Every structure is written in structure tokens, then in C-alpha cells.
Amino acid sequence: MIQYTEFKERVVLITGAASGIGHAQTSRFLEQGAIVIGLDKQVETIAKLAEEYSTFSFYQLDVTDHEKMKVIVSEILEQGICIDYLVNTAGILDDYLPTLETSDTLWQRIMDTNVTAVFHLTNLVLPQMLKNKRGTIINTASIASLVAGGGGAAYTAAKHALAGYTKQLALDYAEDGIHVNAIAPGAIQTPMNAADFAGDAQMAKWVANETPLKRWAQPEEVADLTLFLASEASAYLQGAIVPIDGGWLLK
Numbered sequence: 001m002i003q004y005t006e007f008k009e010r011v012v013l014i015t016g017a018a019s020g021i022g023h024a025q026t027s028r029f030l031e032q033g034a035i036v037i038g039l040d041k042q043v044e045t046i047a048k049l050a051e052e053y054s055t056f057s058f059y060q061l062d063v064t065d066h067e068k069m070k071v072i073v074s075e076i077l078e079q080g081i082c083i084d085y086l087v088n089t090a091g092i093l094d095d096y097l098p099t100l101e102t103s104d105t106l107w108q109r110i111m112d113t114n115v116t117a118v119f120h121l122t123n124l125v126l127p128q129m130l131k132n133k134r135g136t137i138i139n140t141a142s143i144a145s146l147v148a149g150g151g152g153a154a155y156t157a158a159k160h161a162l163a164g165y166t167k168q169l170a171l172d173y174a175e176d177g178i179h180v181n182a183i184a185p186g187a188i189q190t191p192m193n194a195a196d197f198a199g200d201a202q203m204a205k206w207v208a209n210e211t212p213l214k215r216w217a218q219p220e221e222v223a224d225l226t227l228f229l230a231s232e233a234s235a236y237l238q239g240a241i242v243p244i245d246g247g248w249l250l251k
Contacts, residue, residue, distance in 0.1 A: 001028070001224060004231050008033035012230075013076075013083050013125065015063055015117070016090030018042035020190030021140065023049075024219035025087055025226050030056055032227065037076060037083075039063065040090070063090045063117035064109070073124040082132060085230050086125045088118045089140045093192055099153040110154035115161045122169065126178070133177040136230050139166045141182040143245050150186075163241050170239030181229050181237055186245025189216040212247030 012029045016022030017038030023045065029036050030053045038046055038058040049056045059072045076083070091114045094106060118139055129135025144150030145163035163182060170180035187207045189197070196203040208215050225244050228234055243249050 001031075002227070004032050004227060006232055007227075007230070010034050010084040011081055012036045012085040012087060013039070013121075014087040014089060015039045015061075015121065016140075017049075017058060018044075018046040020192055021185065021188060021219045021222045022087075022089040024223035025089060026056070028220070028223040028227055029085075034085075037081075039069075039072070063121070064112040066117075066120045069117075069120060070124060073121070077128060083125050083128060083135070085136045085138070086122065086129075087138045087140075087226065087230075088121060090117065091140060091142075091192075094152040094155040097152040097154070102153050107154045110158050111161075114155070114158040115165065118162060119165065126173070129178055130173070130176055135177065136179040137169065138180075138226055138229050139182040141166065141184045141241050143184050143186045143243060143248055145182070145184050145241055146243070146249060166241065167239045174238050179235065179238065181234070181240045181242060183222060183225055183229065184241050184243040184245065185217070185222050186243065186248040187211055187216045188219060188222055188244075190219055210248070210251075211245070212250060215246065217244065217246060 007029060012034045014022055014026050014036060017026045018040035019042065026036050026038050026049060035055045039061045040046055041060060041062040043060050046058050050058060061068055061072060063069065092110060094110050122137060139162055141163050142150050142159040144156045145159040148156055150156060151159065166180060166182040196207060222244055
């Protein structure tokens with residue numbers, strides 16, 4: 001793992017910090033000396049990090065609860081904490097359902113979690129970043145942000161919307177010192193994909209075989225890319241949707 005010096009004592013706010021990619025990102029930033037604030041509706045896994053690192057704190061939050069989100073962010077900012085990096089990672093799948101099998105309730109839940117929550121949290125954090133004339137925002141998109149087949153109708157639509165939001169955000173605030181990009185993971189072995197590994201894991205085997213690198217990635221590989229995108233080494237990369245997919249999009 002590359003060692004960065006610029007994250008030491010900088011503040012990172014991460015959603016979905018309790019598991020999968022978000023947990024790996026949280027761990028990586030902590031290892032680099034950052035002060036990390038995690039948001040997640042789960043608390044069991046995330047509590048262990050608080051015991052290990054004095055530089056880690058967390059708030060229990062379902063990111064679709066916008067009023068509670070507002071209260072939490074206000075509390076953080078009122079403590080005089082400056083959020084240097086916002087990492088929007090929380091997200092949910094839609095069971096790969098086509099549109100005729102997608103209920104209104106499922107559609108709204110996917111949109112609320114994968115897009116609207118990012119919009120609300122960004123708008124809560126961005127004013128302080130603009131005041132400080134610096135800040136980095138990294139969104140978790142998906143290969144479903146770029147092509148069909150990475151999810152169902154709702155998930156693919158939501159992730160395409162998130163890619164568009166990332167690009168517009170990057171365009172609107174680039175000259176104000178705001179560094180914005182998104183990561184587009186492919187097959188990453190996380191609890192969100194646990195169903196693919198159930199039973200004889202035929203789905204997981206199929207996905208690995210269809211991936212040019214012939215394997216699933218681990219969350220830590222996405223976390224390492226996150227560190228690069230947050231670092232000064234990527235300062236000239238703006239508004240990019242960066243795939244980490246083992247070559248899936250090459251087909």
C-alpha cells in the first residue's frame with residue numbers, strides 16, 4: 001500500500017462505513033493518519049474501529065433520513081470540525097429487476113439511497129468547503145453508471161444519475177477548489193453481493209469468468225483507489241468516473 005502524508009490529521013466523512021467498500025475506505029484512511037467520521041445504519045462492525053483508533057468516530061444514520069443527517073452534520077460543524085474529504089459510499093442493489101418487476105416503493109428506495117442521499121449530504125458539507133476554498137468529494141458510482149447490466153432498472157438509472165451529478169458538481173465548483181470524482185466498481189466481494197456467493201456460488205463463478213481478470217476484487221482494492229483520488233497526485237483529475245472492474249467494460 002502506498003503511504004501518503006497529506007491525510008494526517010485531515011478529516012474524512014464516509015457513508016456506508018460499517019461494511020464492504022466503505023469499511024475498507026475507513027480503515028485505509030485511518031491507517032494513513034486521517035481523522036475519520038463514519039456514517040452507517042449498522043453499528044456492530046463499525047464500533048470495533050472506534051476501539052482501535054482514537055481518530056475514529058461514528059454516527060448511526062440511515063442516509064435516507066435527511067432530517068437526522070442535517071442534525072448530525074450540523075453537530076459536527078458546530079464542533080469546529082473542518083471536513084476535508086467527503087466520501088459518499090452508502091448504496092443498495094435492486095436484485096437486478098427489470099422495470100416491469102420494479103415496484104414504486106423499490107424504485108424510490110433505490111433513488112433515495114443511491115442518489116438523493118448524496119445530493120443532501122453534499123449540499124450540507126459543500127458550503128464549508130467553498131468557504132475554505134478546498135475540499136474533495138468522491139462518490140461511489142458503478143459500472144452500472146456507464147453501461148446496462150450492472151444492475152436492474154432502478155439501480156442502473158440511479159447510478160447513471162449519480163455519474164451525471166458527479167460531473168456537474170465537478171464542473172460547477174472546479175475553479176472554487178473543489179476536487180470531485182467518482183469510482184465505478186465492478187465485481188467487488190462485499191456483503192452487498194453475498195447472494196451471488198450463496199449455495200454453490202454459481203453466480204459468483206459466472207461473474208468471475210465473465211470478467212477479463214477472472215476474479216472478483218476485494219474492497220481494499222477500491223479503498224486504495226479512493227486514497228489516490230483523494231490525494232494531491234490526482235489533483236488534475238476532475239469529474240472522472242473511474243472504473244475498477246477487472247476489464248469488464250472492455251467487452
